[in-house]
Amino acid sequence: xxxxxxxxxxxxxxxxxxxLILERDGKVMASELSTHFAVSEDTxxxxxxxxxxxxLVQRVHGGALPRPRDSGKDYFTRISETDEAxxxxxxxxxxxxxxxxxxxxxxxxxxxxxxxxLPVDITITAVTASPLTAIALAEFKGVKVILAGGQxxxxxxxxxxxxxxxxxxxxxxxxxLTGVCALHPEVGITSxxxxxxxxKQAMLDSASRVVAVTTADKLGAVEPFVVAPxxxxxxxxxxxxxxSGNVADYQRLGxxxxxxxx
Numbered sequence: 117x118x119x120x121x122x123x124x125x126x127x128x129x130x131x132x133x134x135x136l137i138l139e140r141d142g143k144v145m146a147s148e149l150s151t152h153f154a155v156s157e158d159t160x161x162x163x164x165x166x167x168x169x170x171x172l173v174q175r176v177h178g179g180a181l182p183r184p185r186d187s188g189k190d191y192f193t194r195i196s197e198t199d200e201a202x203x204x205x206x207x208x209x210x211x212x213x214x215x216x217x218x219x220x221x222x223x224x225x226x227x228x229x230x231x232x233x234l235p236v237d238i239t240i241t242a243v244t245a246s247p248l249t250a251i252a253l254a255e256f257k258g259v260k261v262i263l264a265g266g267q268x269x270x271x272x273x274x275x276x277x278x279x280x281x282x283x284x285x286x287x288x289x290x291x292x293l294t295g296v297c298a299l300h301p302e303v304g305i306t307s308x309x310x311x312x313x314x315x316k317q318a319m320l321d322s323a324s325r326v327v328a329v330t331t332a333d334k335l336g337a338v339e340p341f342v343v344a345p346x347x348x349x350x351x352x353x354x355x356x357x358x359x360s361g362n363v364a365d366y367q368r369l370g371x372x373x374x375x376x377x378x
Contacts, residue, residue: 128303128338130155131163135172135340138182145179170338201331201355204376206230209293209329209353215239218287220319221249222294223274223312226329228252230293234259243287245315246274262287269311276311284318292323296330298337301365304346306339316343327351332358335366346371 130153137152138144146164150157164180167173173180206229213219213234221227221244231242231252239258244250250263264283266275294316298306305328307313320326326348332355351372354363363373 127163128300131167131338132303132306132340132342134160134163134167135338138173138180139340143179143181144173147178149179167338170336172338201376202226202229203233205329205331205353205355206233208374208376209327210234212293212327212351212353213238213240213291217241217290218243220244220284220287220289220292220294220323221246221253222292222316222319223249223272224295226295226331227293230329243284243289245276245280245284246272248273267311269309272309272312274312274315276315281314281318284315284322287322289319289323290325292319292326294319294326294328296328296334298334298339299328299330299346299352299366300336300338301346301369303338303342305343305348306337307341307343308339310341313341313343320344320348325350327353329353331355 134144134149137149146157146160149160153160164173164175168175168180173182202225206226209230210233215238218241221231221242223246227246228249231249234256236256237258238256241260241262242253243262243264244253245264245266247263247268250261253259253261264275264280266277266280268275296305297308300306305316307316328349328351335354335358346366346369349371351374352366353374356375356377363375366373
């Protein structure tokens with residue numbers, strides 16, 4: 117009963133749990149969720165409406181179904197596609213790196229692009245759980261690369277597991293460059309993949325400064341697995357025109373926002 121009470125008081129947490137139930141069961145019914153969370157059906161219908169607006173569920177009579185993801189592209193397909201917006205974001209993020217730093221590089225195609233945009237004469241120690249990012253960084257003569265071991269996720273082309281987390285926890289980095297699956301002012305940083313949550317959390321804990329880099333479509337969105345609140349970020353690098361919300365939503369949380377010109 118105490119769990120139900122706490123969830124009832126935190127709508128964003130309740131919505132996260134609804135997404136988890138939907139992922140497990142393949143559908144949710146408003147009447148059953150009302151009983152489960154000890155709230156009214158009107159409250160649940162508002163939750164489902166919010167999740168539908170965010171593109172996370174498909175509302176149907178009496179409940180909701182999963183919304184098919186609009187991207188079936190694998191990692192290598194995404195790498196091969198030229199994207200001016202991502203290139204600009206990568207260039208802005210690369211300017212955050214300074215000589216002599218220990219830098220944690222997260223996973224994802226945007227982070228790989230950042231590695232490629234670093235100055236040719238940069239001198240840093242780079243730590244990453246992404247083999248492809250490690251290879252890109254190894255092309256720089258002044259970059260010492262430390263690659264974490266673990267189990268490879270083909271969808272993200274990054275590793276996870278106890279070995280990965282242990283290595284990251286042993287390092288005190290000056291800077292973390294991370295991508296995000298979704299970022300919401302209230303819910304925080306969320307991920308599509310459960311296995312990468314502990315790795316992302318360890319990176320956040322190990323870095324003195326955190327720079328998140330993301331396209332505008334991921335702002336205001338929510339994915340099933342919560343990584344950390346937004347306040348863990350120091351700087352957000354994103355596009356000028358946002359699909360949802362306002363940069364002030366993040367600035368009010370104390371986050372510096374750097375936006376691309378185009």
